[in-house]
Amino acid sequence: GAGVSQSPSNKVTEKGKDVELRCDPISGHTALYWYRQSLGQGLEFLIYFQGNSAPDKSGLPSDRFSAERTGGSVSTLTIQRTQQEDSAVYLCASSFYGGEDNEQFFGPGTRLTVL
């Protein structure tokens, strides 16, 4: 079946602009995660959605970052007033509640460049 998809693949924006990054999880997966991968670094957790529960936003680096998940499926990560330090690859993952080990399946990411 189809995997996790993300769009756009690459995004170049100017400092101060707002951007929206989209994630389509695997159909039937109830959990969705966002991670950020800065250049040469490991992945950093940003936010997690599980069904209709309140999201775990504890990893968001500032109030310029927000995310929503509509209808328990597609998620959008929004970065307002982008800064150069926001340049990174943003990865989305989804998992199926009740799976053997709740394996997270990753999308190909969105590379964000803030000029």
Next chain:
Amino acid sequence: AQTVTQSQPEMSVQEAETVTLSCTYDTSESDYYLFWYKQPPSRQMILVIRQEAYKQQNATENRFSVNFQKAAKSFSLKISDSQLGDAAMYFCAYRSPGLIGSRLTFGEGTQLTVNP
């Protein structure tokens, strides 16, 4: 909070040879999961192997195996008979048990080069 450390930013291996990537972690939990992920230039994170901490037996997946030393909090990945397609960034990751909402905590990664 848990931390994961990969002390080898870069490693190289000759094709068909064996290479070991190191990972250490810090946690106060007694039960948890450990993972190795592969990230090729396509950016797609691919799960290579997983280990449950309560299992004493080291996990193996074809040419990939781990050396899990719980007391030492060490979790190394051995790649046997290395192939050109193994060239990628490898990340070690930790996850707490139970709840699906448990995030992955990643190390900094090791860039593996496979020489023909």
